[in-house]
Amino acid sequence: MKDAILVLNAGSSSIKFALYPVISVSDTGDADNQAPLIRGKITGIGNNPILSAQDRTGNKIGQNRLMPIAPNTEYDDLIPNLLGWLESSVDDATICAAGHRVVHGGQGHDKPARVTPELMNDLEKLIPLAPLHQPHNLAAIRAVTTALPDLAQVACFDTSFHRTQIKLAQSFALPRALTDEGIIRYGFHGLSYDYIAGQLPKHLGARANGRVIVAHLGNGASMCAMKNRQSVATSMGFTALDGLMMGRRCGTIDPGVILHLIDNKGMSSQEVGQLLYNQSGLLGVSGISNDMHVLETSISPHAQEAINLFCYRAACELASLTIPIGGIDTIVFTAGIGENSAYVRQKICEHLSWMGVFLDDGANTKNAPRISKAGSDVDVLIIPTNEEIVIARATCNLTNSRPVTGR
Ligand code: AMP
Numbered sequence: 001m002k003d004a005i006l007v008l009n010a011g012s013s014s015i016k017f018a019l020y021p022v023i024s025v026s027d028t029g030d031a032d033n034q035a036p037l038i039r040g041k042i043t044g045i046g047n048n049p050i051l052s053a054q055d056r057t058g059n060k061i062g063q064n065r066l067m068p069i070a071p072n073t074e075y076d077d078l079i080p081n082l083l084g085w086l087e088s089s090v091d092d093a094t095i096c097a098a099g100h101r102v103v104h105g106g107q108g109h110d111k112p113a114r115v116t117p118e119l120m121n122d123l124e125k126l127i128p129l130a131p132l133h134q135p136h137n138l139a140a141i142r143a144v145t146t147a148l149p150d151l152a153q154v155a156c157f158d159t160s161f162h163r164t165q166i167k168l169a170q171s172f173a174l175p176r177a178l179t180d181e182g183i184i185r186y187g188f189h190g191l192s193y194d195y196i197a198g199q200l201p202k203h204l205g206a207r208a209n210g211r212v213i214v215a216h217l218g219n220g221a222s223m224c225a226m227k228n229r230q231s232v233a234t235s236m237g238f239t240a241l242d243g244l245m246m247g248r249r250c251g252t253i254d255p256g257v258i259l260h261l262i263d264n265k266g267m268s269s270q271e272v273g274q275l276l277y278n279q280s281g282l283l284g285v286s287g288i289s290n291d292m293h294v295l296e297t298s299i300s301p302h303a304q305e306a307i308n309l310f311c312y313r314a315a316c317e318l319a320s321l322t323i324p325i326g327g328i329d330t331i332v333f334t335a336g337i338g339e340n341s342a343y344v345r346q347k348i349c350e351h352l353s354w355m356g357v358f359l360d361d362g363a364n365t366k367n368a369p370r371i372s373k374a375g376s377d378v379d380v381l382i383i384p385t386n387e388e389i390v391i392a393r394a395t396c397n398l399t400n401s402r403p404v405t406g407r
Pocket of ligand 1: 291292293294296335
C-alpha cells in the first residue's frame with residue numbers, strides 16, 4: 001500500500017481533487033512532472049453532481065452520476081461519497097493526510113497551517129472577506145473531519161505568498177483606522193505564484209531572482225511582480241475582484257460607479273455584487289461568454305471588443321507592476337488563457353513593445369516554454385501552473401509524511 005495525500009479544492013458548485021503518492025526524499029526523479037495517481041472533479045454540486053476522473057496516464061476512470069444531495073448539506077454528503085469512491089478506485093493507496101486550498105488566510109497566515117479547532121475559528125472570521133469561496137473551503141475541511149476524524153489536514157492559503165510585501169504595497173489610501181482593522185491589499189492566486197517561483201531557476205538560472213512579472217490568466221486573472229522569487233506587489237487587492245478584467249469579474253473599477261449604481265439606479269449591494277462578480281468581465285462586455293476560447297472563435301465584434309479590453313487592461317496592469325520592482329527582466333504567462341492563447345499573449349505583448357518585449361511568433365503559436373525573440377530585452381516564458389502539487393508538498397511537510405514529489 002502506498003501512502004497518498006488527498007488534495008481538495010472546494011468551490012460553490014464544484015470540487016476538484018487529486019491523490020498524490022508520498023515518496024522518499026531521495027526518489028525525486030523528474031519531480032516536477034510527477035502526476036497524481038488520480039485527478040478529477042465533482043461538478044453540479046447542489047443540483048445534479050457528477051464525478052469525473054482520470055488516472056496518471058490521463059485515461060478516464062470515472063464518469064459517475066452521484067446521488068442527488070440536499071442543498072446546504074453538499075459537503076457532508078459528498079465527501080464520504082468521494083472518499084468511498086477513491087478507496088474503491090485506487091486499491092494500492094491509502095490516504096495519510098489531506099491538503100485543502102483555502103482562499104483567505106488573513107494577515108496572520110503567511111504559510112500553510114495544520115487544521116485545528118483554533119485555526120478553523122480563525123478562518124471562519126475571514127468569511128466576510130471572501131464570501132464566495134471561504135465558506136466552501138471550510139465546509140470541505142469540516143466534512144473530512146467528520147468522515148475521518150483522525151486524518152491530519154492542512155490548509156494552504158491563496159493569500160500567504162503575498163505576505164512578503166512591504167506595508168506600502170499592501171495599503172489603501174483610506175483612514176488609518178480601517179487599515180488597522182485589516183482593510184488592506186491581500187492578493188490572491190498565491191499557490192500558483194508559489195509554484196511558478198519554484199520553477200523559475202530551471203528556466204532562467206541566476207535571472208530567476210531578477211525582476212519577474214507572472215501573469216496568471218485564467219477564469220480568474222491576476223499578476224504578481226516578484227524579486228528574489230518573492231511577491232513584491234500584485235494586482236488583486238482586498239478581494240479577488242480587483243485588478244485585471246476576468247471571465248465574469250470587472251477588475252479595477254472607479255468606486256464611484258458602485259455608488260452611482262446604489263444611489264441612482266436603486267441597486268442593492270447584493271445586486272451590485274452579482275453584477276461585478278458574475279455578469280461583468282469578458283461575459284459582460286461580449287454578451288456572449290466568459291470563456292476566452294469561445295470568444296476567440298466568435299465572429300461577433302463584441303467578442304473582439306472584449307478580448308481587446310482584456311489585453312489592454314492586462315498590459316496596463318503589467319506596466320504598473322514594473323514600478324514596485326524597478327523595471328522588468330522576465331514575463332511569465334500561466335493558467336488557462338496564459339498557457340494556451342497565443343492570440344492573447346501576442347496582443348498583450350504588442351502593447352509592451354516599447355519596453356523591449358518582442359515575441360517569436362513561431363514559438364508563441366506553439367505554446368513553447370520560451371516565446372520571446374532572441375534579442376528581446378525581456379524574456380517571455382510560458383510555465384504551466386500546478387497549485388495541487390504545492391498543496392500536496394506542504395501537506396506532506398506539515399504532517400510528517402515523507403515529502404511528496406514536485407517543485
Ligand atoms: P482556468 O481558469 O485556468 O482553467 O482557465 C480557463 C480559461 O482558459 C477559459 O477562459 C478558457 O477559454 C481559456 N482557455 C483554455 N484553453 C484555451 C485555448 N486553447 N485558447 C484560448 N483560451 C483558452
